[in-house]
Amino acid sequence: MPRTSSARSHAARTCIACKRVPVKVDLHTHPKSVDDYQQFFPRYLPFTLMNDFYLHTAAKLPKHPCLMDMPEVEFDSLVSDEHAELASQWAEDHVRWWLPFTPSITEVRKLRRAGATSNSLLFIESAQCDLALQHAAFPVSQGNADKVATWTAWYCRKLLADPTGEYLTDALLLAAWFLPLLPDNSVFRDLATHALHSCQDDTFQSRISRVCASALLGGALLNDDEAFYDQSAALQLPSVAELDALETEIGTVTTLTNPQKAGCHGIILRCRSWIVMKKCVVDMGDARRSGEPEPKQLSRMDVARVDFTNANRALCARRGAILSTSPLAAWLDFENCALDLLISGMLLRFTLGDDFTPQSFYNVSTGRTGSEALQTFVGVHGPINAESTECLLAAVSNLPTKDVLYPTTLTFAYAMRGVIMALEIHATSFKLWRLPPPREPVWNLLLRTVDDTLRRLKGGGGQVAARIAIAFIGAARETIRRWRTELVRRPFNPNTTPNYTHRQPLTPDTPTTAATKAAATNGFGPSPLEHPSLGNVFEHVAGFESQGFDPMVASFAEWIAGINWNQFVMPE
Numbered sequence: 001m002p003r004t005s006s007a008r009s010h011a012a013r014t015c016i017a018c019k020r021v022p023v024k025v026d027l028h029t030h031p032k033s034v035d036d037y038q039q040f041f042p043r044y045l046p047f048t049l050m051n052d053f054y055l056h057t058a059a060k061l062p063k064h065p066c067l068m069d070m071p072e073v074e075f076d077s078l079v080s081d082e083h084a085e086l087a088s089q090w091a092e093d094h095v096r097w098w099l100p101f102t103p104s105i106t107e108v109r110k111l112r113r114a115g116a117t118s119n120s121l122l123f124i125e126s127a128q129c130d131l132a133l134q135h136a137a138f139p140v141s142q143g144n145a146d147k148v149a150t151w152t153a154w155y156c157r158k159l160l161a162d163p164t165g166e167y168l169t170d171a172l173l174l175a176a177w178f179l180p181l182l183p184d185n186s187v188f189r190d191l192a193t194h195a196l197h198s199c200q201d202d203t204f205q206s207r208i209s210r211v212c213a214s215a216l217l218g219g220a221l222l223n224d225d226e227a228f229y230d231q232s233a234a235l236q237l238p239s240v241a242e243l244d245a246l247e248t249e250i251g252t253v254t255t256l257t258n259p260q261k262a263g264c265h266g267i268i269l270r271c272r273s274w275i276v277m278k279k280c281v282v283d284m285g286d287a288r289r290s291g292e293p294e295p296k297q298l299s300r301m302d303v304a305r306v307d308f309t310n311a312n313r314a315l316c317a318r319r320g321a322i323l324s325t326s327p328l329a330a331w332l333d334f335e336n337c338a339l340d341l342l343i344s345g346m347l348l349r350f351t352l353g354d355d356f357t358p359q360s361f362y363n364v365s366t367g368r369t370g371s372e373a374l375q376t377f378v379g380v381h382g383p384i385n386a387e388s389t390e391c392l393l394a395a396v397s398n399l400p401t402k403d404v405l406y407p408t409t410l411t412f413a414y415a416m417r418g419v420i421m422a423l424e425i426h427a428t429s430f431k432l433w434r435l436p437p438p439r440e441p442v443w444n445l446l447l448r449t450v451d452d453t454l455r456r457l458k459g460g461g462g463q464v465a466a467r468i469a470i471a472f473i474g475a476a477r478e479t480i481r482r483w484r485t486e487l488v489r490r491p492f493n494p495n496t497t498p499n500y501t502h503r504q505p506l507t508p509d510t511p512t513t514a515a516t517k518a519a520a521t522n523g524f525g526p527s528p529l530e531h532p533s534l535g536n537v538f539e540h541v542a543g544f545e546s547q548g549f550d551p552m553v554a555s556f557a558e559w560i561a562g563i564n565w566n567q568f569v570m571p572e
Contacts, residue, residue, distance in 0.1 A: 045221075045222040045223055045228060045342070045417075046222045046223075046338070046342075046410070046413035046414050046416065046417045047188075047220075047222045047223035047410075047413055048222070048223045049413065049416060049417060049420065050409070050412065050413040050416060050465055050468065050469075051223065070150070070151075070154050071147045071150050071151060071154075073144075073147055075122075075125075075126060075148070075151045078140070078144050078147055078148050078151070079129050079140075079148065081109070083138040083139075083140065084105050084106065084109055084125075084129070085105075085106060086132070086137055086138040087105050087128060087129045087132035087133070087137050087138055088104045088105035088106040088128075089137075090132045090135065090137035090138075091104060091105055091128040091131065091132055092104050092259070093259065094131075094135075094404075094405040095128060095131065095174070095405065096257070096259040096260050096263050097259050097262055097263050097266065097326075097327070097328050097405070098177055098263060098266070098328075098405070098407070099170065099173050099174055099177065099212070099263065100208070100256070100259070100260035100261075100262075100263030100264050100267075101170060101205050101208070101209070101260070102124065102128070102167075102170045102173075102174055103124060103167055103170060104128075105124075105125050105128050105129060108121050108124050108125040108167075109125060111166065112125070116166055118164065118165025118166055119155060119158045119159045119162055119163075119164065119165050119171075120159060120163075120164070120165035120166060120167050120168045120170070120171035120172075121165060121166055121167060121171075122155045122158075123152070123155040123156055123158075123159045123171045123174070123175065124167060124170060124171050124174060126148060126151045126152040126155050127152050127155075127156070127171075127174055127175070127178065128174075129148055129152075130148050130149050130152040131178060131405060133145045133148055133149075134458055134463075135403060135405065135458050156175055156179065159171055159172070159175065160175075160187065160190070160191070163194045163198070168198050169195050169198045169199040169206070169209050169213075170209075172191050172192075172194050172195035172198065172213075173191075173192075173195050173209065173212055173213060173216070175191050176188060176191040176192045176195060176213075176216045177216070177407050178407055178408075179191065179409070188216075188219075188220045189217065189220035189221075191216075192213050192216035192217045192219075192220055193213075193217065195209065195212075195213040195216070196210060196213035196214060196217065199213070204246075204249060204253055207242075207246060208246065208264050208267055208268075210238070211238055211242075211243065211246065211267050211268060211271045212267045212271075214235075214236065214237050214238060214271060214274075215237075215267065215270045215271040215273075215274050217235060218232075218235055218237070218274035218277065218278065219274075219410060221235065222342075222413075228281065228346075229281060229282070229285040232277075232278050232281040232282060232285075233278075233281075233282050233285070235274075235278055237271060237274060237275050237278060238271060238275075240272070240275065243268050243271060243272060246264075246268055247265070247268050250264050250265060262323060262326060262328060263328075265322050265323060266323065266328045266329075266332060269315065269318065269319050269322065269323070269332055270332060270335070272315055272318075273312075273315055273332070273335065273336055273339060276308060276311040276312065276315065277308075277339050277342075277343070279304075279307075279308075280304050280305070280307065280308035280343055281343070281346065283300070283301075283303075283304035283307070284300075284301050284304045284305075284343075284346060284347060284350050285350065286300075287300035287301045287304065287350075288301070288350045288351075294371060294373055294374065295371075295373040298351065298373055298374065298377045301347060301350065301351065301377075302377065302380075302381075305343065305344075305347055305381065305384075308340075308343055309340075312336055312339075312340060315336065316333065316336065319332055319333065327399070327400045327404045327406075330395075330398055330399050330400055331399065331406055331411070333395055333398070334392075334395040334396060334398070334399060334411070334414065335410075335414065337388070337391045337392040337394075337395040338392055338395075338414035338417065338418070340388050340391065340392070341385075341388040341389055341391075341392045341417065341418060341421060342417070343388075344381065344384055344385040344388040345385060345421070347381055347385075348361070348378070348381060348382065348385060351374070351377060351378070351381075352364070352378075358424070358427065358428040358431070358432060359432070361378065361382065361428070362428065362432040362433075364378045365378050365379060365382055383438075385421075386425050386437065386438070389418055389421040389422055389425060390439070390442065390443070390446065392414070392415075392417075392418035392421075393415075393418050393419070393422065393446040393447065393449075393450050394446060396414075396415045396418065396449075396450045396453055396454070397446065397449040397450055397452075397453050399411075399453055399457070401453060401456035401457055401458075402456075403458075404457075404458075406457060408457065408463075408465060408466060409465040411457065412454065412457075412465040412466055412468070412469040413465065413469075415450060415454060415469055415473075416468070416469045416472055416473075418450070419447070419450065419469075419472065419473045419476050420476075422443060422446075422447060422476070423476045423479065423480065425437050425443075426443070426480045426483065426484075427483065430483045430484060430486075430487040431483075431487055434487065436484065447473065447476070447477050447480075448477070450473060451470070451473050451474060451477065454466065454469055454470050454473065455470055
């Protein structure tokens with residue numbers, strides 16, 4: 001992501017050690033090894049990450065429906081009344097878990113035939129039919145399914161150009177939740193903003209819709225690493241008291257079906273997560289900008305992280321009590337794990353600033369550089385960042401995959417962020433510690449099950465995102481295997497790797513002196529999970545051809561060869 005001059009000055013003000021040596025990279029080069037990869041150490045937010053891969057691989061992907069011409073075939077001739085009835089039943093059973101007041105396809109078709117035609121109605125009908133088709137809710141040829149998807153994109157463009165008509169709020173929320181991946185994520189933000197402004201009365205439905213739109217606006221911020229703090233601080237969310245009142249009111253509305261009640265609870269629970277997320281980001285940023293002595297700043301950020309963790313645990317218990325074991329509950333748990341990982345990464349980035357590289361992290365965690373307060377802080381929160389990654393990957397694996405609708409683009413973006421972090425953890429462990437990361441067999445199992453889970457998830461507007469993420473995780477697993485062979489199993493040569501000659505004797509199961517001291521101070525250890533014996537339990541990863549990977553993805557390096565790495569170069 002290119003950095004503006006204001007972003008660079010902000011980074012300079014907010015990091016402990018701000019001097020960064022520019023990385024000189026030719027436009028057509030790409031990371032060919034762990035050393036090259038670690039020069040860049042990506043810190044993307046989920047949507048930024050996904051959109052970057054999309055933009056640089058668009059030429060290799062099928063043409064997006066949004067870029068196609070309007071079909072010559074009328075929409076009603078593509079979806080008969082009989083098929084519309086099947087699609088309507090499917091949508092009522094699935095879409096209303098996410099958007100409880102979305103009118104059914106049958107209702108919309110009756111309104112249209114009575115003369116009520118608008119962009120919002122056309123989009124609501126076509127979008128729900130498109131989602132139903134992606135889940136094979138009714139039979140249709142692939143050619144006609146593509147035409148339905150194209151009509152949906154066409155109606156969405158018209159809706160964005162002229163957001164008016166019956167059920168406008170429902171149409172905008174439907175587009176924001178399930179719109180396919182687009183190069184410019186500002187569309188997602190614009191949809192949520194329009195939805196928020198379109199439901200200003202005090203009915204129960206409008207108040208729930210406002211809560212839904214507010215949380216969607218929070219998700220729209222996950223596309224700008226530099227501006228995330230300022231945008232989070234400006235994010236307007238309902239108060240906890242408002243959410244409490246709405247939650248109580250759900251039980252008094254007798255017209256709600258069970259999926260609608262669950263959907264209302266899910267919207268409120270998701271907004272509670274974003275309230276906790278916003279508070280933590282703002283508290284950490286305020287501490288960093290305070291100008292107080294470093295130990296005081298670190299202490300305030302540590303408190304913010306602990307408060308976030310405690311609030312998350314309370315929300316997890318609340319979700320379990322309200323939603324039981326539904327797919328919606330599993331997805332909300334998954335998003336909560338994704339937000340936890342983002343907070344872990346931001347905490348280290350706010351602390352180390354532009355010096356947040358694998359080498360500097362290694363130097364601080366082994367006591368080579370940094371103050372004692374910084375070493376203690378990193379000794380605690382570095383391992384917690386790895387554990388957050390494990391938790392996110394486990395949450396992906398726990399998602400039900402049989403006939404379930406998810407906001408696919410966001411789901412795959414969160415999962416891809418977890419896989420990127422796993423790749424970084426392996427790279428750092430292999431290169432600097434010359435050992436696999438702690439719990440390496442668990443990492444292997446998680447990455448394999450995440451791969452399997454993502455392949456079983458059906459569309460929810462995110463076929464392009466699904467293809468990118470699935471190809472990426474397969475390439476990442478192959479890359480980890482190659483790095484392990486190159487860096488761990490080859491003989492150690494101090495003449496070619498001087499950085500390792502004076503390091504502390506450290507194994508993945510043994511915390512640093514600073515981490516041990518932090519554990520004694522705070523009453524918890526940096527790695528509370530049990531560590532099984534690593535031994536030589538390594539998973540063999542087969543080649544891409546035998547696993548059905550896209551032939552164009554021959555390696556991780558090839559997959560990201562199109563990225564313009566010059567965008568990461570800091571001017572001198």
